[in-house]
Amino acid sequence: MAKAITPRETNYSEWYLDIVKKANLASNSAVRGCMVIKPYGFGIWELMQRQLDDMFKETGHVNAYFPLFIPKSFLSKEAAHVEGFAKECAVVTHYRLKNAEDGSGVIVDPEAKLEEELIVRPTSETIIWSTYRDWITSYRDLPLLINQWANVVRWELRTRLFLRTAEFLWQEGHTAHATAEEALEEALKMQGVYADFAEQYMAMPVLRGVKTANERFAGALDTYTIEALMQDGKALQAGTSHNLGQNFAKAFDVKFSNAENQEEYVWASSWGVSTRLVGGLIMTHSDDEGLVLPPKLAPxxxxxxxxxxxxxxxxxxxxxxxxxxxxxxxxxxxxxxxxxxxxxxxxxxxxxxxxxxxxxxxxxxxxxxxxxxxxxxxxxxxxxxxxxxxxxxxxLDEIQQNLFDRALRFREEHTTYVDTFEEFQEVIDRDIPGFIYAHWDGTTETELKIKELTKATIRCIPQDQPEEAGQCVLTGKPSRGRVVFAKAY
Amino acid sequence: MAKAITPRETNYSEWYLDIVKKANLASNSAVRGCMVIKPYGFGIWELMQRQLDDMFKETGHVNAYFPLFIPKSFLSKEAAHVEGFAKECAVVTHYRLKNAEDGSGVIVDPEAKLEEELIVRPTSETIIWSTYRDWITSYRDLPLLINQWANVVRWELRTRLFLRTAEFLWQEGHTAHATAEEALEEALKMQGVYADFAEQYMAMPVLRGVKTANERFAGALDTYTIEALMQDGKALQAGTSHNLGQNFAKAFDVKFSNAENQEEYVWASSWGVSTRLVGGLIMTHSDDEGLVLPPKLAPxxxxxxxxxxxxxxxxxxxxxxxxxxxxxxxxxxxxxxxxxxxxxxxxxxxxxxxxxxxxxxxxxxxxxxxxxxxxxxxxxxxxxxxxxxxxxxxxLDEIQQNLFDRALRFREEHTTYVDTFEEFQEVIDRDIPGFIYAHWDGTTETELKIKELTKATIRCIPQDQPEEAGQCVLTGKPSRGRVVFAKAY
Structure with missing residues (x-):
């Protein structure tokens, strides 16, 4: 056998990469930031896919497929959305190669320039909502409950196998509804499906919460998240669902006539999980001898x-x-x-x-x-x-349960309630910082200041948190409840 | 209900598009040549995928995933291969957009130009063989029997929903072997799997044959095909498998040490079927009332x-x-x-x-x-x-069998043996020309001449055809057996 796995204590990040490589899960490719998912790693992803797909279908969704490419002008139609994705996208500008005249090889044919550049989808809201415009006219066409399994590309500068790659595999649900309530209900329902999947199949306990404005999906009214805790005490955002309100319907002019025959913009949700989950699975259970898999997802x-x-x-x-x-x-x-x-x-x-x-x-x-x-x-x-x-x-059932219990115990042991910024700093500087529940004054300014001082971000505003009057851990201003901070992947 | 379907007799091509649209199978998208596969059409593809995937796994294959992008220099490493694909590929040249300084919107950031352009994969031989180099050192690492489900892009100028689209979904198998015999055996085995799938699941009878040099996959020693006959008497190439010999191993320097400890280049096969099969399914069975589906693939x-x-x-x-x-x-x-x-x-x-x-x-x-x-x-x-x-x-079983029998009868009724070029022209000019079995002198020159004169191409050299001395239908030169001509999609 090849040299042993680096122990977690020595270097957690090396330990992770050692497991990914030695257990034959994935490798880097010749293309910057893109990974090769090897058969054993893909076997885990296939089990995840099959289970999630069943859960989506049980909740009334169907699969479809939309184009890989997005015309540049589409991306620009929703202001916050383009702001969020324009800085890291792959741009197709030409559609042909030709032999160089000097015989030096193959070059891009300058005569085959596209009239409008195409973006390799970083997410599909824009291309899908431009399509929904043709599909929706009346409330009878609603709801549309559609999911897509696809590859997406976000030109990340710092990548890490499974956790952050330029290309990744995911599913993206895109639903259309007749009312604001239904769109919200759908976003919450899918967050629930993700949480059930994480806990019951991945044996990975998760917190459910809402993202702050600063961490919200580009173009959403609200983003709901599930957050897991890794063994190095850092959080992993494991899945998100978004209440998009009427933002994309307005950007793409998608209206329907309601039961009273009045025209209205359609309400939307979107939600996704990705191959990042494989990274989360590895980091939740594995040890210094290698991978540890919950039976339900073990090939x-x-x-x-x-x-x-x-x-x-x-x-x-x-x-x-x-x-x-x-x-x-x-x-x-x-x-x-x-x-x-x-x-x-x-x-x-x-x-x-x-x-x-x-x-x-x-x-x-x-x-x-x-x-x-x-x-x-x-x-x-x-x-x-x-x-x-x-x-x-x-x-096998007992092992599945044991892994969940162990991970839950780990999370409980690494969850701290703090009331002063001194305590906050002491906890966040530990080897395994974990989740910190603290009061926050509700402003992006404070959130960013805390990030600057500690590298901790607000993972979520927990949905099951009781109201509790308190004072912001940084500014002392009033707060109505604790939020969850952590360093994060 | 919307207006009726155009009858086949009136306009076969309109009939096909009417069915695709009215049965909600697919639609054109805002991106030139790319289609949206709607839920009902995708449901058919999912049933195909599930069945093919099971058949691949039963024959010892596993799934994996390789990058969407191929560095331009990789494509050039196999001379025939780049020749075949360079003229119709999507090229990524930049990795960022930015706001135009004049406020006119979002533009490609000229400072974010890639050092080497990336091609959106038209097929994955090159990126996969560059990876296999790291995976194979000894005969003990062989065979590698890997399949990938993926999207690919070929910048076709004339597209038609499912049958020919710029982006399509497919599977591509890429196997590596220690001997020439094994690679050939694998290519033939997968052609057999495709034929079984077409006949037993799609209820679509197919001819099995070898492609001529002119119709061969770019970079292959031999291409094996399954060819089906559509109701307008045109052929559809429904799946191909390729014996790649050592071409890609040589291009990417993939060697292994054999049991005698000698270094050798690895032997390869590749094989694929795509969403084109949905088009074939529609055209094989449907009628003027709409879609007709074989029970095994009916959602x-x-x-x-x-x-x-x-x-x-x-x-x-x-x-x-x-x-x-x-x-x-x-x-x-x-x-x-x-x-x-x-x-x-x-x-x-x-x-x-x-x-x-x-x-x-x-x-x-x-x-x-x-x-x-x-x-x-x-x-x-x-x-x-x-x-x-x-x-x-x-x-349901009876219907499945009946559809196959009916399609087989149709093919038999539209298969003609001809011995003179006059007969050839008479048959090919019929409303429903079908398959023509004729002698050919084995040269590309004659093949292209016949194509020029009649629009018919050689679909395949049938594998089960008895040897039969004869004279080429065009040149009168000697031939050792008949080949199959048809107009084709």
């Missing part, structure tokens, strides 16, 4: 290792167990490579984060036992072969 | 219509039938709109190509019967309610 949930090597008897028994596990929908594989020793295989399987390893030796078989190793707690026990399939089925 | 397989309007009794019975159909995995919907009459609904359901319609009236219920209408044959029968779920289940 391989159970691996059977013959000890010390495969033979006819062991392979027959392993295949029997595999068939029974597969019949229950469990993803299982048999590590029958006869060139590697068990110790090597154990380490490889740990690196890949396979939740359960079954070690099957000849002596075990004689005794009617099998060795069961849990990746999450790194424990190992001998169990009766009889009933092993039932046991493993229950164990 | 809605059965629709239940209450006659004349929904009431409690009818709805209760409909829900009972729906539950039983759903339990068998059949996609069923209930058309309970109480504002529209049955006649309107029937026409709408026909337009959408729903294979089976169940009409349920109060009198039927009393008599213990239900009306069963088949979309494919436009027949209607009263059937006993008892056992209706079994009947419908069998009927």
């Amino acid at each position: 391989i949930q159970v691996v059977i290792v013959p000890i010390p090597k495969p033979n006819e008897t062991l392979t027959a028994k392993a295949k029997e167990i595999m068939a029974e596990l597969k019949a229950r929908g469990i993803r299982v594989s048999y590590d029958d490579d006869d060139k590697q020793r068990p110790g090597f295989k154990f380490a490889e399987n740990e690196l890949k984060g396979i939740p359960v390893r079954l070690g099957l030796g000849n002596r075990d078989l004689e005794n009617g036992t099998i060795e069961v190793a849990r990746r999450d707690e790194k424990t190992k026990e001998s169990k009766p072969l009889e009933g092993i399939v039932d046991y493993v089925t229950r164990l | 809605i397989q059965v629709v239940i219509v209450p006659i004349p309007k929904p009431n409690e009794t009818l709805t209760a019975k409909a829900k009972e039938i729906m539950a039983e159909l759903k339990a068998r995995g059949i996609r069923v919907s209930y058309d309970d709109d109480d504002k529209q009459r049955p006649g309107f609904k029937f026409a709408e359901n026909e337009l959408k190509g729903i294979p089976v319609r169940l009409g349920l009236g109060n009198r039927d219920l009393e008599n213990g019967t239900i009306e069963v209408a088949r979309r494919d044959e436009k027949t209607k029968e009263s059937k006993p309610l008892e056992g209706i779920v079994d009947y419908v289940t069998r009927l």
Whole structure:
């Protein structure tokens, strides 16, 4: 095996990249900021996609597909939107290459210049709302509940595999409604779907909250977020949904006639999660031995290792167990490579984060036992072969729950309520700062000042926070409730 | 309902576009040549994707994801490849917009010019083989059997929804092998997977053959194709797989050490099908009333219509039938709109190509019967309610088979063997020319001459064609077997 993973304590950022690379999840590409998602990493993303897609369909959404390119003039139609995206976008200006006359190779053909430049979509509100204009005339056409799985490009200068890349994969929901209430309800509903997905499938506890004006999506009235806490005490924005009000309908002149036959602008929401979630999954559960995956999102949930090597008897028994596990929908594989020793295989399987390893030796078989190793707690026990399939089925659920509980405990241990700026600074300077609940006076000015002094941003105004009179931790001005600060990815 | 569909006889091309638009499959977008795939059209594509993905995985492939952008210099590394794609590609030259100083809006920031231009992938051989260089060192790393679902862009001048669009969705398989034989075997295997998919799922019979040098993929040793016949007697290339030999391995210097520890260039295949298949599906089965879908790819397989309007009794019975159909995995919907009459609904359901319609009236219920209408044959029968779920289940299989048989019969009726150029011209000038089997002397010169004279191209050299000595239909030079000519999309 290649050199070991850098321990989290030594260098958290290197630890993360080591896991991404050594577990074969993704790599950098020849194109600046764009990643290659390798088969094992893509397998995790596919499980996420399949589950989210099911959840979107259960809540009444359908999929569609809109163009990759956005005419430059479209981006400009919503003022805040262009402000948010113009500084980091890929611009297509030509549509042909040709051979250089001096034989030096292929060059852009200057005669094939586009009349209007095209932007590679950074998000699709503008192209979609220009389309909705043709689709919507009456309240009978509403609501439109549409999702798209797509690639998008934002020309980020500082990239990190999965967490921030120039191109990434995501889904973007774009819904159209007849009333302001419905659009708001939809935005909240999808935030809820994201939170359920994060907690029940990724085993990653999240806070639900509203973004401040300063952190809001470019063009939204309000942005709802789910925020998770990583093991280095930094927050990860894991998914957002936006109440867009009538902003995009006005920019693209999308009106409908309501039940009273009056013309009105349409109300909108949009919402998205991306391959960034794979980064969040890695950072929530993994350890210094490698990846740790919650069973529901593990491409391989159970691996059977013959000890010390495969033979006819062991392979027959392993295949029997595999068939029974597969019949229950469990993803299982048999590590029958006869060139590697068990110790090597154990380490490889740990690196890949396979939740359960079954070690099957000849002596075990004689005794009617099998060795069961849990990746999450790194424990190992001998169990009766009889009933092993039932046991493993229950164990996968137990591991899923344990990972969530562990991550929740970690978050609780790294959540601090502070009332003075001294305390704030003390907490934010810790090795693992975590979430800080503090009073804030509600101004962008104070928010930015705190960021400047501490690098902490307001992750959200929690939706379940009780009202509580207090004084802003920086300015002492009155506040009606605490907001959540953290350093963030 | 909007104005009727143009009949095929009147104008086949308008008929096709009418169906695409009226059945809500796709529409043109604000971006030249790029389409919007609407939810109903995307639903068909999703069913295709799911099935193909399962077939790829059953044959040992895994999915991954590679960058959207290709550095210009990469495209140039394989000489034939750049020749094939340079003339129609979208080129990214800048990475930022800025506000014009004169306040006229947003312009491309001239200071944000890329050092090397990026091409939006027209296909991914070059970016993928530049990556495989890092992944392959030994024969133990082979074979690599990887597929990618992605969007690609080819700047076509004349576009038509689904059949030819500037951006389209597809899958592209890119495999790496230790021997020439394995690469060839893989290319043939995937052509077989495509043929099985076309025939068993799309109910679209296909010819399997090899492309001539002139029609070969840019950079391949050989291209294997499946060719279908549309109702206007024109051929549609429905999927291709390529034996790439060592061309891309040499261009990107990808070597491996074989079992004898000698360095060798890696052998490759690539293969792809695209949203073009949706166009082929439409043109194979549909009629002047609208879309006709094979049950296996119909987003809605059965629709239940209450006659004349929904009431409690009818709805209760409909829900009972729906539950039983759903339990068998059949996609069923209930058309309970109480504002529209049955006649309107029937026409709408026909337009959408729903294979089976169940009409349920109060009198039927009393008599213990239900009306069963088949979309494919436009027949209607009263059937006993008892056992209706079994009947419908069998009927869906029967319709699937009937559509295939019908299309095969059509192809047989429009396949002609000709031995003189006079006959050739007579057949190709028919309203529905179809496939022409004729002898050819094997030269590109003759192939192009025939194209110039008749607009017919060689669709393929059939793989199952017996050797047969003959004389070229144009030049009279010797030939060892017939090839298939047709006008084509």
